Every structure is written in C-alpha cells, then in structure tokens.
Amino acid sequence: MMKKIDKYYPIIPVLVAYAVLLGYGLVNPGKWQLVSQLAFYCTLGQAFNLFMGMTGYVDFGYVAFMGVGTYGMAVSIYHLYDKGLGLWIVVIGLVLGALFATLLSLAVGAVALRLRGAYFAIATIGVNEGFRYLVEGARIWNGSEGMIFTRHMKKAMGRETAMALSTFWADILMFGVAILAAALTLVYMRNKVGYALTALREDEDAAKVMGINVTKYKIIAFITSAAMAGLLGATAWALKLNYVYPADVFEIHYTVEAIIIVLLGGAGTLLGPIVGGLIYGISKYYLSIVLPGFQLLIFAPIIIGIIVLFPEGTVGVLKKRLMGTPLQKYVI
Amino acid sequence: MRRRFTVLMSVLMVVGLAVPSAFADIVIGHPATLSGSQAKAGEQAVGGVKAAIDWVNNTRGGVMVGGKKMMLDYKVYDCESKKESVTSLLERLVTTDKVNFLFAPYSSGLTLAGATVAEKYGVVYMDHGGASDNIFKQGFEYAVQTIGPGSKYHAGTLEMVKKIDPSAKKVALAYEDSEFARSVMDGAEIRAKELGFDVVFKRTYPAKVTDLTPLLSDLKASGAEIVIGGGHFQDGQLMNKQMADLDINPKLLSLIAAATLPAFGEALGELAEGVMGPSHWEYGVTFSAEGAKKLGKTWIGPSQDEYVALFKKAVEKDMLPDYHAAEASAAVLALVLAVEKADSLDNDAVRKALGDLTFMSFYGGWDVDDTGLQVGHSMVDVQWQGGKRMIIWPEAAQTGAPAYPKRKF
Numbered sequence: 001m002m003k004k005i006d007k008y009y010p011i012i013p014v015l016v017a018y019a020v021l022l023g024y025g026l027v028n029p030g031k032w033q034l035v036s037q038l039a040f041y042c043t044l045g046q047a048f049n050l051f052m053g054m055t056g057y058v059d060f061g062y063v064a065f066m067g068v069g070t071y072g073m074a075v076s077i078y079h080l081y082d083k084g085l086g087l088w089i090v091v092i093g094l095v096l097g098a099l100f101a102t103l104l105s106l107a108v109g110a111v112a113l114r115l116r117g118a119y120f121a122i123a124t125i126g127v128n129e130g131f132r133y134l135v136e137g138a139r140i141w142n143g144s145e146g147m148i149f150t151r152h153m154k155k156a157m158g159r160e161t162a163m164a165l166s167t168f169w170a171d172i173l174m175f176g177v178a179i180l181a182a183a184l185t186l187v188y189m190r191n192k193v194g195y196a197l198t199a200l201r202e203d204e205d206a207a208k209v210m211g212i213n214v215t216k217y218k219i220i221a222f223i224t225s226a227a228m229a230g231l232l233g234a235t236a237w238a239l240k241l242n243y244v245y246p247a248d249v250f251e252i253h254y255t256v257e258a259i260i261i262v263l264l265g266g267a268g269t270l271l272g273p274i275v276g277g278l279i280y281g282i283s284k285y286y287l288s289i290v291l292p293g294f295q296l297l298i299f300a301p302i303i304i305g306i307i308v309l310f311p312e313g314t315v316g317v318l319k320k321r322l323m324g325t326p327l328q329k330y331v332i
Numbered sequence: 333m334r335r336r337f338t339v340l341m342s343v344l345m346v347v348g349l350a351v352p353s354a355f356a357d358i359v360i361g362h363p364a365t366l367s368g369s370q371a372k373a374g375e376q377a378v379g380g381v382k383a384a385i386d387w388v389n390n391t392r393g394g395v396m397v398g399g400k401k402m403m404l405d406y407k408v409y410d411c412e413s414k415k416e417s418v419t420s421l422l423e424r425l426v427t428t429d430k431v432n433f434l435f436a437p438y439s440s441g442l443t444l445a446g447a448t449v450a451e452k453y454g455v456v457y458m459d460h461g462g463a464s465d466n467i468f469k470q471g472f473e474y475a476v477q478t479i480g481p482g483s484k485y486h487a488g489t490l491e492m493v494k495k496i497d498p499s500a501k502k503v504a505l506a507y508e509d510s511e512f513a514r515s516v517m518d519g520a521e522i523r524a525k526e527l528g529f530d531v532v533f534k535r536t537y538p539a540k541v542t543d544l545t546p547l548l549s550d551l552k553a554s555g556a557e558i559v560i561g562g563g564h565f566q567d568g569q570l571m572n573k574q575m576a577d578l579d580i581n582p583k584l585l586s587l588i589a590a591a592t593l594p595a596f597g598e599a600l601g602e603l604a605e606g607v608m609g610p611s612h613w614e615y616g617v618t619f620s621a622e623g624a625k626k627l628g629k630t631w632i633g634p635s636q637d638e639y640v641a642l643f644k645k646a647v648e649k650d651m652l653p654d655y656h657a658a659e660a661s662a663a664v665l666a667l668v669l670a671v672e673k674a675d676s677l678d679n680d681a682v683r684k685a686l687g688d689l690t691f692m693s694f695y696g697g698w699d700v701d702d703t704g705l706q707v708g709h710s711m712v713d714v715q716w717q718g719g720k721r722m723i724i725w726p727e728a729a730q731t732g733a734p735a736y737p738k739r740k741f
Contacts, residue, residue, distance in 0.1 A: 145515075
C-alpha cells in the first residue's frame with residue numbers, strides 16, 4: 001500500500017511550488033499580474049513537457065493547440081453571452097477549448113505521428129501557419145477580424161464579475177491547468193504509458209520489437225498535451241485578455257518559448273517546467289525593467305549558457321545530485 | 333504633500349540606472365514595444381513621448397495644477413510586443429512605480445491586452461497606436477484614443493474626389509485580409525456609399541501574397557475609377573507594379589501603409605507617380621498656431637520644426653519622426669491639457685476632462701466621443717509627385733495640389 005503512495009511523492013514539491021507562487025500573489029496583490037505571467041510560463045512548459053519530455057519529439061506546431069483553445073472560449077462567450085447562462089459560458093468555453101485542441105491534435109497526430117524525430121518536427125512546422133491561414137482565408141470564427149468580447153463578458157455577468165474574471169479568476173483557473181498537467185504527467189510516468197514512452201525515447205525500434213504499440217502511447221501523450229494547451233489558451237488568453245486575433249494566437253514564438261522553458265528546467269522531469277518557467281519569466285521581467293529594449297542581448301547568452309552547462313536542465317542536474325539521498329523520491 | 337513625497341520616492345527607488353529628473357510630479361507609465369514585432373513603431377512612440385515631455389517641461393514650464401507648476405516624468409518598460417508582458421508591466425507601473433497615467437503599447441491587440449488591467453485600477457489609459465474601432469465598443473471607461481480610428485482612413489480621400497470630380501462614381505476596394513485593412517475598408521465602403529459612390533468591386537487577398545494578377549484582372553473588368561487598397565508595404569508595392577503591368581489606369585489609386593513610406597518611391601521610381609496613401613501625420617503638414625486660431629481652436633505644443641529637433645534629441649540619432657511618434661506626442665499634450673482642465677491628478681476627473689477636450693497641435697485636431705474614440709483627427713492624404721511625397725489633402729495641411737486624375741502608367 002505504502003509503495004503505491006510512494007510513487008506519487010514527487011507531486012509534493014510541485015504543489016508546494018505552485019502554492020508558494022500563488023500565496024506570493026495573494027499576499028502582494030500589486031504583483032498578481034507578474035505571478036500570473038510566471039504561472040503562464042510554468043503551465044506552458046508543463047503542458048509541452050507532457051509530450052516532448054516523455055517522447056523526445058519536438059512539435060513545432062504546438063501553439064496551434066493554444067490558439068484553437070483560445071477560440072473555444074471565445075466562441076462560447078461571443079455567441080452565448082445573451083442566452084442567460086451566466087458563468088456557465090465559461091465552463092462551456094473550457095470544454096470547447098479542450099475539445100477543439102483534442103480534435104486538431106487527432107488530425108495532426110494521425111498524419112505526423114507516423115513520422116520520426118526530425119521528420120515529425122518538420123511536418124508539424126506547417127500546422128500552425130496552415131491553420132492560421134485556414135482561419136483567415138475561410139473566415140472561420142470571424143477570420144482575420146478576430147473576436148473582441150469584453151462587452152459580451154460584461155453583458156453576460158455584469159461589469160464587476162467580468163473584471164474579476166479577467167484580472168483574477170482566469171489566473172486561478174490557469175493554476176488549475178498547471179496542476180492538472182503536472183498530475184497527468186506524473187500519472188503517465190508511473191504507469192504503462194510512461195514506461196512505453198521511455199522505451200520509445202531510448203530506442204524506438206527496440207521498443208517496437210519488444211511488442212510495445214508505440215504509436216498508441218504517442219497518441220495518448222500527444223492528445224493529453226494538446227488538450228492542456230487548449231485549456232491554457234482558453235484561460236490565459238481568452239478569459240484573461242478578452243480578445244483573439246489569429247495573428248496573435250497562432251504565433252510560433254510561443255512554441256519556441258515552450259522549448260526553451262522545458263530545456264532550462266529539464267526535459268522529461270516533473271519539476272523541470274516550473275523551474276524553467278520561473279527562471280525564464282523572472283529574468284525576462286526584470287531585464288525588461290532594468291534594460292528596456294536591450295534585455296534580449298543579455299537574456300539570450302544566459303539561456304544558451306544554462307543549456308550548454310546543464311544539457312539535462314537544472315532539475316536534471318538536481319536529480320543526479322539527490323541520487324541515493326532520502327530526498328530522491330520527491331524529485332523526478 | 334505625502335502623496336507627492338511617495339511619488340518622488342518611488343521614482344527615486346527605480347531599479348536600474350535611470351536618473352529621474354530633479355523634480356517630477358506627474359509620471360506617465362508606458363509598457364512600450366521596444367523589441368519584438370512592433371519594435372519600429374515602439375521606438376518612434378517612445379521618442380515621441382520623450383520629445384513632448386521635453387517640450388512641456390522645458391519650453392512650456394510644466395503643467396499648472398492647483399496653482400503650482402508640476403513637471404512630467406516618464407517611466408518606460410519593454411513589453412517585447414508580447415501580450416503576457418503587457419499586463420504584468422502595467423500593473424507594476426501602477427502598484428510599484430505609482431505612476432499617475434498609463435500609455436498603451438503600440439497596436440490594437442496589445443492595447444486590448446492591457447485595457448482590463450487599466451480598468452481594474454481605474455487609471456487613464458492613453459491609446460496612441462491601437463486604431464481598431466472595436467476597442468471602443470467594449471465599454472472601457474478609462475481608454476482614450478489619439479490615433480484616428482481605422483474606419484476613418486479614407487473619409488478625406490473620398491471627400492476630395494467628390495469635390496474635384498463629381499462625375500467619378502465607381503469605387504473598387506482590393507485589400508489584404510487582416511484585421512486592420514478590413515476595418516479600414518469597411519469604413520471606406522460606408523463613407524463611399526454615404527457620398528453617393530458605387531462600390532463596384534470589393535475583394536481581399538491573403539497576407540504575404542505573391543501574385544495579384546487574377547484579382548486585378550477582375551478589378552480591371554469592373555471599370556473602377558477610384559481604387560483603394562493595400563495592407564502592408566510588400567503587397568502595396570506588388571499591387572502598384574502589377575497594375576502597371578496590366579495597364580490598369582484608374583483616376584485615383586490609394587494604398588494604405590505602403591504609399592506613405594519613403595521606401596515606396598525608392599522601390600517603384602516612376603511607377604509611384606500619382607499614387608496616394610492616407611496617413612495620420614507626415615513631416616511637412618502645415619498645422620500651425622495661426623491655423624488653429626482661424627478655426628477657433630486651442631493650440632498646444634511645438635511647431636513642426638521645433639518638434640523634429642526635439643525628437644532627434646530624444647532618440648539620439650538623425651531620424652525623422654513619423655506618425656507613430658506624432659500620435660504619441662499628441663497623446664501627451666492631450667493629457668497635459670486635461671490635467672489642467674480638471675485642475676487635479678485624479679483619474680476620474682482627468683478622464684472626464686479628456687472627454688470634454690478639443691484642441692489642435694502639430695499633429696492636427698484632437699477630440700474624442702463619449703466612448704473614448706478619436707473623432708477630431710482627420711487623416712492627411714499623401715501623393716507621390718516627381719519623386720517626392722506631397723500632402724494634397726485636407727486643404728488646411730496642403731503642401732501641393734492634388735494631381736488628379738492620376739497620370740497613366
């Protein structure tokens with residue numbers, strides 16, 4: 001019995017880290033938006049790591065899942081605001097966000113997951129751009145005009161509630177997404193999915209010969225990771241900012257940020273995305289304040305330095321250090 | 333007194349190397365787009381704000397509030413043109429730096445990203461670079477626009493045609509499929525119909541288009557006399573070139589965002605002759621204190637040439653200001669007049685004063701409606717004549733007469 005629970009100890013530092021971050025924001029209301037920004041990077045890393053960390057596959061079209069997730073929430077608020085549903089439109093939005101992302105990941109996965117490594121990466125590069133032009137060209141969801149729905153939020157639930165939702169509760173929901181993504185990562189790590197994916201990451205052919213259905217497990221992780229991205233888009237972008245333009249959400253630099261965060265923290269580790277997200281977010285924030293306009297000149301070498309010095313990421317190094325100590329069971 | 337002391341202390345405790353001015357009473361906070369996709373516009377906007385503050389403090393002698401002169405100061409951070417950074421930096425400006433008023437970052441999207449935070453804290457939010465009309469249909473109580481709304485871009489162009497050639501009837505709209513171009517062209521269509529034109533052709537093309545021949549062939553068949561289009565520099569240039577190739581010769585060709593740039597004439601040479609474009613402001617407009625007096629409007633700010641000198645000093649390089657700078661400067665001037673009108677630094681009072689304010693500066697007219705939408709600023713129309721950009725409309729800002737109908741390619 002104890003053994004079973006032992007397996008899930010690594011969630012403790014994750015929960016502690018998010019609790020500390022959340023607590024800091026609640027105690028310092030003037031820093032709440034900063035906390036929200038840091039939580040965004042951690043969540044982005046957490047959701048991206050679910051697939052990339054476990055399989056070693058880099059999905060360059062990842063931000064498209066966040067984009068369609070944003071649209072899920074936008075569509076719900078924009079079209080249902082006057083139906084007297086009150087806060088239910090947010091629930092429907094979350095469901096739609098996850099659903100849109102899942103559907104897109106099925107379509108992408110069906111084609112791209114047959115490919116390996118670099119070929120997979122190349123195949124996914126076009127997904128994001130292609131989907132953006134599809135939305136614009138076919139005038140889906142208002143096309144290039146996008147949707148702006150502050151007014152609709154106010155009509156549906158009143159000015160105060162709408163404002164509280166945008167400036168506070170959207171961030172709380174985002175913390176929820178982060179914890180959900182972390183919990184799912186751990187669950188996968190500790191059961192068949194994780195073992196299969198570890199085998200796949202080390203040697204895909206050997207795994208296949210051993211009789212592991214690698215495609216099946218790849219798809220499971222891929223869809224889960226995409227659904228998390230959908231929820232992140234629905235909360236951090238749609239619910240918080242109340243607008244969506246295709247050019248703003250199908251923006252490849254978020255995929256790049258996700259890769260950087262995961263590499264900084266340590267791909268395939270549970271705590272990595274949080275550490276990576278915090279390093280990335282905090283340095284970016286303070287550099288843009290101290291050296292507005294020049295922060296990237298300093299930021300880029302720091303990132304390159306960390307990744308060169310710790311190829312396994314900061315948590316990867318920590319994990320090695322803790323081998324054989326009592327703390328070992330808390331960090332994976 | 334205590335409040336002033338805290339503002340002063342917070343300015344002095346700034347992280348970094350910025351040396352605050354000796355005595356700042358009114359602080360403007362700005363999460364500018366100094367890097368990322370909007371960096372060019374951001375650099376101009378920050379230069380514009382600094383140039384206007386320099387003029388207010390050193391030429392005008394500050395801002396008169398409660399019977400004493402106060403100085404302006406400016407706190408700028410870089411949001412990297414990213415929506416996540418806008419919200420956190422705006423909050424920092426309000427809660428840590430305790431700035432009095434906020435400036436939005438450049439572009440409609442980023443302006444929207446920060447609007448809810450400005451509303452939450454109840455701080456006046458000056459939109460100097462978000463042209464979307466939609467921003468002002470959301471019921472924001474503190475957002476105030478200085479850049480002219482997209483829907484008004486061609487009002488002047490069409491009025492000009494109406495005045496000098498009442499026989500011209502057929503209008504074609506061919507433009508890039510983007511939020512900005514769409515709002516501009518929807519506005520142009522409405523205005524054209526109001527003035528009695530027939531919109532005989534309206535079609536979009538995708539961003540980054542490489543061949544417009546099929547679209548232009550259809551446009552030619554429509555027999556349009558007035559062609560309005562464009563979206564960005566690249567497609568505007570392509571459209572101009574391919575219209576020449578296909579020998580399409582309307583009486584007027586106006587391209588947004590492309591024809592107003594110096595690079596357009598350099599790239600197209602002879603082919604640019606007679607092509608027009610609407611602009612918020614161009615170096616060479618002739619708005620002046622005398623002109624404002626004639627119209628019975630309040631005048632504030634430097635003359636155009638004084639302004640250019642102040643701008644070059646602010647950006648520390650030999651660069652001419654463009655409209656991104658001018659509109660940011662005009663937003664500072666609007667704030668100064670509103671603070672004096674309200675005779676207070678209270679945001680609600682200043683926001684109300686902004687609503688009642690109307691004035692003229694080197695940037696042209698300024699007046700907002702109840703929602704905060706800019707309604708007093710008219711665009712100027714620029715036309716290439718003999719390899720130079722001439723301002724041909726409105727008549728009050730003219731540097732040359734319109735060449736109409738446009739010379740054949």
